[in-house]
Amino acid sequence: MARGEIVLGCLAPHPPHLVYADNPEQNEPFSEGGWETLRWGYQRLARKLKNIDYDTIVIFTPHWQTYIGTHFLGLPNFKSLSVDPIFPNLFRYHYDLNVDVELAEAMRAHAEEAGIITKMMRNPDFRVDYGTITSCHLLNPDWDKQIVTISSNRNRHYYSVEVMNEQATALGEACARAVELSGRKVVMVASHSLSHRHFVEEAPLPEDMSREHIYNHSQYVWDMKMVDLMRAGNMREVIDLMPEFTEQTMAETEGGGLTWMMAAMGYPDYCAEIYGYQSVIGTGNVIAAWDPNEQSREVVL
């Protein structure tokens, strides 16, 4: 069996607004559009993915929050209706997705070997979180790839951002070992925003773009600092700054997704592909990708 590999890493924020704005047939509400900078960025990244040979999307989601270890979806198929608990007016999505259970179990086994508390989720009534669904829909609207979903253990709440960074690093390295031995070609996805302070009120028309802006300038400056480091290929520094960034901006990096992905990819020192940055209800969101293949790596923005 050939050695497995990570063929792309994506930072893929999951505001349900982006699916809402796209009006896919799976989503019940209807919109007049909105958040084009991010949606067009996603469309371009989705086109790139169509030209990459891969088997499975492995996604780390902060909206499956577990306090007792890290959990993995462990059944081959999940089909249901996902209603966003925060934005039910925007996201009521009928999903039907397939899980790469073999890879999920291998990742779980390697994580356990590394001393991480783990659990397989095998309850067929379980509803897959909207972070997984939103990011996967936007990256692969055809849903023609299997996925592995990994829960976000809330180390940050129980301990600190530093502990989160350490544990997400160990998990990332374990997942990378599992990929290598599986023979799979894998796209890794960290599903989250950067700065994460929301407005607590919503415009009567949620897609009214005259109302959309970053929550405050401090959030913007921090977000740009991180994007600049990504653009320059300094991912080690991004992870080193993670505790400060997370504390200062209430960043959704607190779940560990980006740390996990960077650890799995060996902290790339090449430039990230930046597909777009925009605020959604005040939060800062960048779509970025890390392509290990020099031939297909691009300067996008």
Added chain:
Amino acid sequence: MSEGPVLFGVHVPPHPQPLLAHEQNDGWGRLRAAFEHCQEQIELSGADILLVYSTTWPSIIGHQIQAHPEPEWVHVDDDFHFLGSMPYKFRMDVEFAEGYRDAAEKRGLFARTVAYHGFPIDTGSVVALSLLNPNNRIPACIVSSNLYANRSETIVLGKAARDTLEAQGKKAVVVVVSSLSNRMFTEHIEPHEDRIHSQKDDDWNRKMLEFFADGRLEDISQLSREIHGQIRVSKVVAYKPIWWMAAVMGQHNNYAGQVHAYEALHGAGGAVITLSPTSHSIGDKEFDEDDVEFYRGDRDVLTKGMI
């Protein structure tokens, strides 16, 4: 004996063990029995509505109020999925939910009702309503716990609930769904190994239970920030449920309290408690937190020219 709109209050834990696995641990069984005792009290109370504030329903866009007349789903907990599924079908008081939204808006809050098929009702609400009102004899209302809200916003949210009860002439049993200490073990444990996570958590829980047993609701409310710092994992900005409960029931210590059970739930402190209004009071605390009637939102400190 209550002359106000609240007949009594119930404080219950959000974890699914008393609903799904009460036979696996004696303590979980005692919590289940306490839930059932409260269910009998509710049956006999003549309540028109069960009014639920759940700490496991976080909101961001203001305050959300469940308004689907008959929400129905099969719920599975994010952590305790291996304990089984929780099928439910509840009966909501839509008139109350809409009135509550309007009353909250009148007091300066951003609030909205949610009435969507498949809306994910949270574990705590599902557990509470399944065990306290198993036959849906009494219609219910569930209100979310806003992630960013602090004391003034939560107090005003409680007062808006009381406004609505008074305006609609309804008698309520108020249900708060919350742990005491909320630190769980971060590893898997066998049911028989369950215990409160630390001596410190247990000490603080027992101090709170003394206050509850004495009916000192406002004293606990005033101590809320200290409790948050001592025994609450800081997932949110503050320990809010008692602020809401005091604001709905009345911000004083004139209650008869009864602790029906106190047990560990994967390390967290779970207690089933009732508080009934009485005419006598206890406690001698000086309350140093202001009362608040209207929520004015951000005070725009940064734009007032001081820097």
